[in-house]
Amino acid sequence: MFAFIKKLQKLGTVHDEEQALVMRLSVKKTIRRGEDIITVGSTPNHSTVLLDGFACGYKIIENGRRQILTFQYPGDFCDIQSYVQPAPSHAVSALTECSVGFILHKDIERIIAKFPNLGLALWRDTIIEARISSEWLMNVVHRTALERIAHLLCEQIVRLEAIGVNSNAFPLTQVDLADAAGLSAVHMNRTIQDLRQLGALSKNSRAMAVIRRDRLVEIAKFDDRYLQMPQVPVNRKLKSGFLANPELPHH
Amino acid sequence: MFAFIKKLQKLGTVHDEEQALVMRLSVKKTIRRGEDIITVGSTPNHSTVLLDGFACGYKIIENGRRQILTFQYPGDFCDIQSYVQPAPSHAVSALTECSVGFILHKDIERIIAKFPNLGLALWRDTIIEARISSEWLMNVVHRTALERIAHLLCEQIVRLEAIGVNSNAFPLTQVDLADAAGLSAVHMNRTIQDLRQLGALSKNSRAMAVIRRDRLVEIAKFDDRYLQMPQVPVNRKLKSGFLANPELPHH
DNA sequence: CGCATCATTGAAGCCCTTCAAGACTTGTGG
DNA sequence: CCACAAGTCTTGAAGGGCTTCAATGATGCG
Numbered sequence: 001m002f003a004f005i006k007k008l009q010k011l012g013t014v015h016d017e018e019q020a021l022v023m024r025l026s027v028k029k030t031i032r033r034g035e036d037i038i039t040v041g042s043t044p045n046h047s048t049v050l051l052d053g054f055a056c057g058y059k060i061i062e063n064g065r066r067q068i069l070t071f072q073y074p075g076d077f078c079d080i081q082s083y084v085q086p087a088p089s090h091a092v093s094a095l096t097e098c099s100v101g102f103i104l105h106k107d108i109e110r111i112i113a114k115f116p117n118l119g120l121a122l123w124r125d126t127i128i129e130a131r132i133s134s135e136w137l138m139n140v141v142h143r144t145a146l147e148r149i150a151h152l153l154c155e156q157i158v159r160l161e162a163i164g165v166n167s168n169a170f171p172l173t174q175v176d177l178a179d180a181a182g183l184s185a186v187h188m189n190r191t192i193q194d195l196r197q198l199g200a201l202s203k204n205s206r207a208m209a210v211i212r213r214d215r216l217v218e219i220a221k222f223d224d225r226y227l228q229m230p231q232v233p234v235n236r237k238l239k240s241g242f243l244a245n246p247e248l249p250h251h
Numbered sequence: 252m253f254a255f256i257k258k259l260q261k262l263g264t265v266h267d268e269e270q271a272l273v274m275r276l277s278v279k280k281t282i283r284r285g286e287d288i289i290t291v292g293s294t295p296n297h298s299t300v301l302l303d304g305f306a307c308g309y310k311i312i313e314n315g316r317r318q319i320l321t322f323q324y325p326g327d328f329c330d331i332q333s334y335v336q337p338a339p340s341h342a343v344s345a346l347t348e349c350s351v352g353f354i355l356h357k358d359i360e361r362i363i364a365k366f367p368n369l370g371l372a373l374w375r376d377t378i379i380e381a382r383i384s385s386e387w388l389m390n391v392v393h394r395t396a397l398e399r400i401a402h403l404l405c406e407q408i409v410r411l412e413a414i415g416v417n418s419n420a421f422p423l424t425q426v427d428l429a430d431a432a433g434l435s436a437v438h439m440n441r442t443i444q445d446l447r448q449l450g451a452l453s454k455n456s457r458a459m460a461v462i463r464r465d466r467l468v469e470i471a472k473f474d475d476r477y478l479q480m481p482q483v484p485v486n487r488k489l490k491s492g493f494l495a496n497p498e499l500p501h502h
Numbered sequence: 503c504g505c506a507t508c509a510t511t512g513a514a515g516c517c518c519t520t521c522a523a524g525a526c527t528t529g530t531g532g
Numbered sequence: 533c534c535a536c537a538a539g540t541c542t543t544g545a546a547g548g549g550c551t552t553c554a555a556t557g558a559t560g561c562g
Contacts, residue, residue: 059385061393062472069385081381084374088384089477115365122536123335125376130332130381131340134310134320137384140391141433142312145550173508182392184551189510206509221313226340396518424540435519440542457527457541 001101002026003007003075004049004162010162011227019211020111021118025101038079038092046102048078049183053098058179059090068180069136071095071156074238075163080122084109120233125230129224136205136250140182143220145191148181150200151222157213168210177208195219252276252352254326255300259478261413262372272369276300276352282345289330289343295477297353299329304349305422309430309465310341319431320387321380322346322407331373334359348423359453375480382477391433394471396442399432401451403469408464409475419461428459446470 001022005149008018028051029104031037037048050072057070069090072078078092081104112119115243132155156170170177178188192208195201199210200215210216252273259269279302282288288306289298301323308321308329308375320341323329334356363370383406390399407421422430426502429439443459446452453460461467 058440059389061389065388065393067392069388081378084371085378089520090385096363119370120335123377126374126378127332127336130377130384133381133384134341135390137320137388137391137433138312138318140312141318142314142316182388185508186510186552187550193510218255335540426540436540437520437542438518440516440540 001051002100003073004051005075006163008118011124013115013118013121017111017115017118017121020115021108021203024102024103024107024111029100029102031098033094033097036091036093037098038088039099040091043086043087043107044079044082044088047080047083047102047108048092048102049101050074050076050078051099051101054095055092055098056095056176056180057090057092066179067182070132071159071180073159073165075164077125079124080126083122084126093177096102097147122136128227128229135226136180136239145181145183145187146194147229148183148218149177149188149191149195150216150221152177152181152223153208153210153222154213154216154224155227157210157216158227159220169205170208170210172208174208174209225245252302254324255302255352256326257414258326259369259372263376263480264366264369266347266367267354268362268366268372271273271366272354275354275358275362276328277438280332280351280352280353282349282351284345284348286342287342288351289333289339290351291342294337295330295339297355298331298334298359299326299343300352300354301325301329302350302352305346306343306349307346307427307431308341308343315341317430318433319427321383322410322431323417324410324414328373328376331377335377336368379478379480386477387431396432396434396438397445398436398471400439400442400446401429401467402473403428403432404459404461405464405467405471405473405475406478408461408467409478411480420456421459421461423459425459 004025005018005022005187008021036043037050038057039159052074055072055078056068057072057075058066058068058130060066072092078137084162108122114120135151135155139151140228143151155249160166174188175185183186183191192201195216196203198215198219200210200212201218202211216222255276256269256273259272282304288301290294293342302351303325304370306327306329309317309319310321311317323343326483329351330339333339344376354447359373363373386406387400390402394402404421411417425439425443426436429436432439434442443452446467447454451461451470453462467473
C-alpha cells in the first residue's frame with residue numbers, strides 16, 4: 001500500500017489524488033507463488049495493483065517456452081493497460097507470494113475525471129514500461145550474456161531501491177532470470193558463475209547476492225536514465241474530464 | 252494527412268476530434284532519406300506526425316551499431332510520447348523521403364480537454380506501440396532468422412494495409428531490416444534468399460517483393476491479434492455536464 | 503525422510519557473426 | 533553522356549557464443 005503511494009508520487013501525483021485511488025482499492029487478495037495474477041483472455045472490469053511480492057509479465061511461445069516481458073514490484077500496476085485496452089496481451093504470474101488489490105475501471109475513470117493529472121501520470125507509467133521493454137530488446141540483441149545479465153540485475157536494483165527495498169539478495173530463480181534475459185538456464189548458470197568470479201556476486205550464497213554493484217554497472221555499461229522519471233513539470237492546470245474514459249458504462 | 256485521419260479513426264475517435272487535431276497540424280516539413288526527424292536530447296514543445304514516407308525509431312549502441320525499435324508509417328506519431336514524457340528516449344530517422352507536420356503540445360492538451368476520448372485514443376496508441384515492442388522481443392529471442400524475418404514482414408504488411416498501402420514491394424534495404432531483426436546484414440541476405448527459394452518472396456526483383464503472403468504467415472506462425480485495435484466500443488455521447496466547462500481557458 | 507525444485511557440470515553441435523571480396527545499381531559531377 | 537563513387541546486394545570461409553541433452557549435486561519443505 002505504501003509502495004503504491006510512493007509510486008504515484010514518483011509519477012507526479014498529489015496527495016488528494018493518491019488518497020482517492022487508495023480509497024478505491026478493494027478486495028485484497030493473496031496469490032501463491034507460481035500462480036497467475038492476470039490471465040490472457042480475460043476482460044476484467046478492474047485493474048490490479050501489486051501491493052506486496054514480486055511478479056512478472058510473461059508470454060508462452062508455441063513450443064512451450066516462457067519469455068518474461070516485465071518484472072513487477074510492490075506499487076506497480078499489473079495491468080493498467082486494461083483500463084485503456086480491454087484485453088490483456090500477456091499474463092502476469094506471481095514470482096513470490098503476492099498480495100494484490102483491485103480498482104474498478106469506472107472508479108479509475110471517475111478519479112481521473114476529478115484529477116486530470118492522474119490520468120497523465122498513469123499514461124506516463126505505461127511509457128516507462130515501454131522504455132524498459134525497448135531496453136530489453138537492446139539487451140537481448142546487442143549485449144553478451146555477461147553484459148545482459150549484469151544489465152538486468154542493475155535495472156532491478158534501481159527499481160527496487162526506488163521502492164525502498166535495499167536487500168542485495170534477489171528472490172528470483174536462475175530460470176526466472178534466464179527467461180527474462182532470453183538465455184538458456186544452463187548458460188545463465190555459467191554466466192552467473194563468471195559474475196561471481198568477477199567479484200560482482202557473492203560466492204558464498206547459493207542464491208544471487210550482489211556484493212559489488214559498481215562492478216555490475218561497469219560490466220553492463222549501465223545507464224539508468226531510461227528508468228528515471230523525467231523532471232515532472234509542475235502539475236499542469238488541466239480541465240476536469242481530461243483523459244476520462246467515457247466509454248465505460250456508468251450507472 | 253488522409254492517413255493521419257484514418258489512423259485516428261482506428262483509434263476510435265470521431266469526426267470533430269480528428270478535425271480539431273488536423274486543423275492544428277502546422278509547419279509541414281520535408282525530410283530527406285537518412286536524416287533525423289527526431290533527435291535525442293531535444294525537448295520539443297510539439298509532437299511530430301509522419302504524413303508521408305517511411306521512418307524508423309532507433310538507438311545507437313556504444314559500438315556504433317544501430318537497433319531499429321519501430322517502423323513508422325504515414326499517420327503515425329513519431330513521438331507522441333514527448334507530450335507526456337518531455338525527453339525522447341530514441342531518435343527517429345527517415346527511411347525514405349518524408350513529410351511531417353507538427354502539433355504544439357499545448358494544442359494537444361486543449362483538444363484533449365475538449366475531447367476526452369482523444370486523449371484515451373492517443374494513450375491507446377502508445378500501448379499498441381508497446382505491444383509491438385514486446386512482440387519484437389519475442390521475435391528476437393525465440394524465433395529463428397527465417398521465422399523472424401517472415402514475422403517482421405507480416406507485421407509490416409498488416410500495418411501497411413491498415414493505411415491503404417497495398418504494394419507488395421518494400422522500400423526498405425536489407426540493412427534496415429537486419430537492424431530491426433537484430434541480425435547481421437549478411438545473414439539477412441542469406442535468409443531472404445531462403446524465403447525466395449520457399450516461394451514467399453519474388454526471385455526476380457532485387458528488392459524485396461512478397462508474392463505469397465500465406466507462406467510468410469505460415470513460416471512466421473503469424474498471429475496479428477497484437478496489432479489489432481480491440482473492439483473499440485461505439486463512442487458514447489458524452490453526458491452533458493461531463494465536462495464542467497466546454498470553453499477553453501488557457502494560460 | 504523422501505521428493506520436488508533448483509543449481510551445477512560436461513560434451514557435442516549448430517546458428518549466426520565476422521571478415522573479406524566481388525558484382526551490381528544508383529546517382530552525381532565533369 | 534560517361535566515369536567514378538557510394539551504396540547495396542551477394543557469396544565464401546572460419547570461428548565463436550550459445551543451445552541442447554543428459555546426468556549429478558544441493559537444498560528445503562511437508
